[in-house]
Amino acid sequence: MQKLNFTKDYHFFTVQGEGLHTGRPAIFLRLSGCNLRCEWVNSDGTTSLCDTPYSSHQPEKLLKSIDEVVEDIKSYPCKYVVITGGEPYLQKAIAPFISELKNLGYYVCIETNASIYFETEADFISMSPKLSTSCVDKSENYESHQKRRKNIEALASFTKQHDYQFKFVINTKDDLLEAKELIAEIEAKTSAIAKDKILLMPQAVTKKQLEEKSEQVIEWAMEFGYSFCDRMHIRIWNDKRGV
Numbered sequence: 001m002q003k004l005n006f007t008k009d010y011h012f013f014t015v016q017g018e019g020l021h022t023g024r025p026a027i028f029l030r031l032s033g034c035n036l037r038c039e040w041v042n043s044d045g046t047t048s049l050c051d052t053p054y055s056s057h058q059p060e061k062l063l064k065s066i067d068e069v070v071e072d073i074k075s076y077p078c079k080y081v082v083i084t085g086g087e088p089y090l091q092k093a094i095a096p097f098i099s100e101l102k103n104l105g106y107y108v109c110i111e112t113n114a115s116i117y118f119e120t121e122a123d124f125i126s127m128s129p130k131l132s133t134s135c136v137d138k139s140e141n142y143e144s145h146q147k148r149r150k151n152i153e154a155l156a157s158f159t160k161q162h163d164y165q166f167k168f169v170i171n172t173k174d175d176l177l178e179a180k181e182l183i184a185e186i187e188a189k190t191s192a193i194a195k196d197k198i199l200l201m202p203q204a205v206t207k208k209q210l211e212e213k214s215e216q217v218i219e220w221a222m223e224f225g226y227s228f229c230d231r232m233h234i235r236i237w238n239d240k241r242g243v
């Protein structure tokens with residue numbers, strides 16, 4: 001039987017903290033392993049890794065069959081599942097897993113960097129394509145990161161096959177301009193993307209960083225006609241894991 005690789009505390013019941021479904025009670029399932037290694041430069045010159053390094057930079061390993069996962073989550077009073085990572089699309093077995101969840105009546109949302117595409121029955125795709133500033137140039141992962149992070153064909157396929165949103169991690173105005181160009185490239189392959197599906201999220205892994213950056217990102221959202229995307233979990237629980 002096919003197994004999926006998760007992080008150690010891979011399932012938890014909480015509310016969705018980001019994006020168009022913010023506030024919705026949700027069962028989170030965190031897969032382990034990512035094809036990228038994000039690392040952002042802060043304004044003071046320090047760097048911040050991805051907010052879930054245990055699923056990407058140092059991926060944990062916990063193999064679970066589809067039946068075991070279904071057993072683990074069945075007592076939660078919720079039918080909204082968010083499959084996140086790491087990068088879920090690294091694991092082909094998510095396709096039969098999602099089909100099984102759909103058979104059991106779950107609504108399935110996938111959170112992905114959208115650099116890999118294949119067909120699944122997921123209801124909603126939350127895409128967070130990584131921009132050129134998502135890896136510092138002195139990182140040993142820089143070249144592989146830059147090569148893998150952008151896949152216009154994959155992004156276009158997601159928009160054609162699913163309901164979706166784009167969540168861009170924004171640090172500087174250059175990030176925003178790059179996001180706008182990326183959207184234009186995707187539109188050239190598909191059709192116009194509604195602005196209310198494009199969300200700007202401050203780059204932050206702590207509550208302090210989020211508070212420092214939110215006002216500027218709100219101003220940019222208003223200037224460009226996109227939506228501001230808060231990060232409720234960081235605002236409430238800071239960098240606590242598994243909430």
Ligand code: SF4
Nearest residue numbers: 034036038050056086
């Ligand atoms: S793509 Fe997402 S999970 Fe992977 S390293 Fe970047 S922020 Fe982390």
